Amino acid sequence: MVKQAAESREKTELKRYLSPLNVWALSLGCAVGWGAFVMPGTTFLPLAGPVGTAVGMVIGAAIMLVIGVNYHYLMNRYPDAGGTLTYSVRAFGFDHGLLSA
DSSP, rough: HHHHHHHHHHSOOOOOOOOOHHHHHHHHHHHIIIIIIIIOOOTHHHHHHHHHHHHHHHHHHHHHHHHHHHHHHHHHHHHSSHHHHHHHHHHHHHHHHHHOO
């Protein structure tokens, strides 16, 4: 019984393959993407003003929170590597998963 539990536990654990340099590069890419696409201060801020900018940031944060909660749920339900494609294929089947991912 203990051996079965250990074998099933080994199947659900993911292998770590990102080095600290890879994680740093991913974080830097996210920060650059955030700065380039979400916060264009030369166009959004002058048009929307400070209140519009704050409202836009709050709406964007709420949307990202919903997406993050969904990914957390999917990671706990399907502990496989593969990201969005794996989650979509498992939830909707191959055809719909491939199209949506």
